Amino acid sequence: MVRTKKPPEVRSNELIDCAERLFFQHGYENTTVNDVIQAANVSKGAFYHYFVSKEALLEAVATRLAQRNLEALQPLIGDPSLDAVGQLNALFAGSRRMKLEMASQLKNTFNALFKPENVALYHRIDEALLAVSIPLVAEILRRGHAEGTLDAPDPEAAASMLLQLRVSVARVMHKALQRYEAGDLEGAAAMLDGWMRTYGTAIERFLKLPDGSIEATEPRFSRAFLEA
Amino acid sequence: MVRTKKPPEVRSNELIDCAERLFFQHGYENTTVNDVIQAANVSKGAFYHYFVSKEALLEAVATRLAQRNLEALQPLIGDPSLDAVGQLNALFAGSRRMKLEMASQLKNTFNALFKPENVALYHRIDEALLAVSIPLVAEILRRGHAEGTLDAPDPEAAASMLLQLRVSVARVMHKALQRYEAGDLEGAAAMLDGWMRTYGTAIERFLKLPDGSIEATEPRFSRAFLEA
Structure with missing residues (x-):
């Protein structure tokens, strides 16, 4: 996987974009943290650097x-x-x-x-x-x-x-x-x-x-x- | 397990009692249908005779x-x-x-x-x-x-x-x-x-x-x- 280096607020906003889209498309209960990680094309580590949980993502x-x-x-x-x-x-x-x-x-x-x-x-x-x-x-x-x-x-x-x-x-x-x-x-x-x-x-x-x-x-x- | 024969509305009310107690004690998300089945001492079949899902139990x-x-x-x-x-x-x-x-x-x-x-x-x-x-x-x-x-x-x-x-x-x-x-x-x-x-x-x-x-x-x- 090729990952571009992006400023933290850009990355964090992208994760929120992905989460928002998935939550509304498939439902909050039906979306996992892994779905967001895959859709945003980031590593697990990178994700948890920004958000401690799905709950935190919902908050964001x-x-x-x-x-x-x-x-x-x-x-x-x-x-x-x-x-x-x-x-x-x-x-x-x-x-x-x-x-x-x-x-x-x-x-x-x-x-x-x-x-x-x-x-x-x-x-x-x-x-x-x-x-x-x-x-x-x-x-x-x-x-x-x-x-x-x-x-x-x-x-x-x-x-x-x-x-x-x-x-x-x-x-x-x-x-x-x-x-x-x-x-x-x-x-x-x-x-x-x-x-x-x-x-x-x-x-x-x-x-x-x-x-x-x-x-x-x-x-x-x-x-x-x-x-x- | 010894199970007493009870009228349907008594049994259904007991299941609601158990669910209510468990939901409030341990939280709705943390309570499973199995928890309710065990606490109420009924069979899985009996439970699903009354409620199709945890969601239906919440409704009740x-x-x-x-x-x-x-x-x-x-x-x-x-x-x-x-x-x-x-x-x-x-x-x-x-x-x-x-x-x-x-x-x-x-x-x-x-x-x-x-x-x-x-x-x-x-x-x-x-x-x-x-x-x-x-x-x-x-x-x-x-x-x-x-x-x-x-x-x-x-x-x-x-x-x-x-x-x-x-x-x-x-x-x-x-x-x-x-x-x-x-x-x-x-x-x-x-x-x-x-x-x-x-x-x-x-x-x-x-x-x-x-x-x-x-x-x-x-x-x-x-x-x-x-x-x-």
């Missing part, structure tokens, strides 16, 4: 996905003319745009994550996403509370709870996808729309905002995402 | 735990003089009482559930609890919306979201326990109290209830639970 995959998610979200709230509510809406609008752009990839991800052999993968990604998103949203809520545009006396707890609700939206998105794949586009779109609207209402009420201030969804988004 | 453990939880909750809302808000408060009060009564068992459960080898166990129990609790809470919200004591135009979605928030409370409860075990009772109690209060506020606001109508916690509960 989840952390990198969450980090990339954060990097995609951060520019959305950079506009200094936005108040806190504007920033929350910018996050929603940007996240809808990304969902439509990456729809087919995202659908595969959803289908993979909700398989029984991927419960650990799902769980770690969920944890990692929460860990990077809570400080971001808490900061927006803190600012909004200070400027008086929203009411969130305990921004950390409020941010965690609002993001926890996104988890239930993810479940519904998966159910809606299954329904769409079973041929019921109308039912699936109505289900997803209804949930996103209730999610928006929950945020407005929780932060004492006027009705209609949070655009958690927009007309035709659910249908466009399902059909994309 | 989770479903039974959720069913028992539902049976414990239902009498709490049976008082016909209670309106919907009274029923929600009765659920909270009853759940606090149960937490205090079963504190040491619950602490062990929490410690087991949050271990990496129990992520599948955690996940399935969570799903099963949501599956039985959502209809119960949705029914309360539907009634409250009809009688005008609360505002929940989409009771199913609202119930799912409120119960999803409980998941984040469970995480905080686990963190508070760790903090208490590390010697910081004050910090742990304050953390848990703060979260429970924010949870109560979230429910009040989401259902458009006056401040203070939901008693998600009460003074000294967190401290009493941690010290129990």
Whole structure:
């Protein structure tokens, strides 16, 4: 085997690439450390130099996905003319745009994550996403509370709870996808729309905002995402 | 081996008992079907007559735990003089009482559930609890919306979201326990109290209830639970 000498972070990233691809393709439970070693074309020794176990690799995959998610979200709230509510809406609008752009990839991800052999993968990604998103949203809520545009006396707890609700939206998105794949586009779109609207209402009420201030969804988004 | 002839539901329940005990004692990942077969003193054939796989056994453990939880909750809302808000408060009060009564068992459960080898166990129990609790809470919200004591135009979605928030409370409860075990009772109690209060506020606001109508916690509960 011919192996090229590469800087450590390049090698480590390649291992994470391989692991991520294999986990999503074949399932986390069904992928062994040896599968990753072979796919990445590294020695056993080299692998264990970077990761002590498959669990550590899972951690790295989840952390990198969450980090990339954060990097995609951060520019959305950079506009200094936005108040806190504007920033929350910018996050929603940007996240809808990304969902439509990456729809087919995202659908595969959803289908993979909700398989029984991927419960650990799902769980770690969920944890990692929460860990990077809570400080971001808490900061927006803190600012909004200070400027008086929203009411969130305990921004950390409020941010965690609002993001926890996104988890239930993810479940519904998966159910809606299954329904769409079973041929019921109308039912699936109505289900997803209804949930996103209730999610928006929950945020407005929780932060004492006027009705209609949070655009958690927009007309035709659910249908466009399902059909994309 | 001497085996007694038992009715099928007794045998099946015994297998679930054994599995539950082993899963919580040694971890789900570390328990094999053979461990359960040995502990229950049944033949392999008998085991597979009841459960096709370890996964099916996990399902049965989770479903039974959720069913028992539902049976414990239902009498709490049976008082016909209670309106919907009274029923929600009765659920909270009853759940606090149960937490205090079963504190040491619950602490062990929490410690087991949050271990990496129990992520599948955690996940399935969570799903099963949501599956039985959502209809119960949705029914309360539907009634409250009809009688005008609360505002929940989409009771199913609202119930799912409120119960999803409980998941984040469970995480905080686990963190508070760790903090208490590390010697910081004050910090742990304050953390848990703060979260429970924010949870109560979230429910009040989401259902458009006056401040203070939901008693998600009460003074000294967190401290009493941690010290129990």
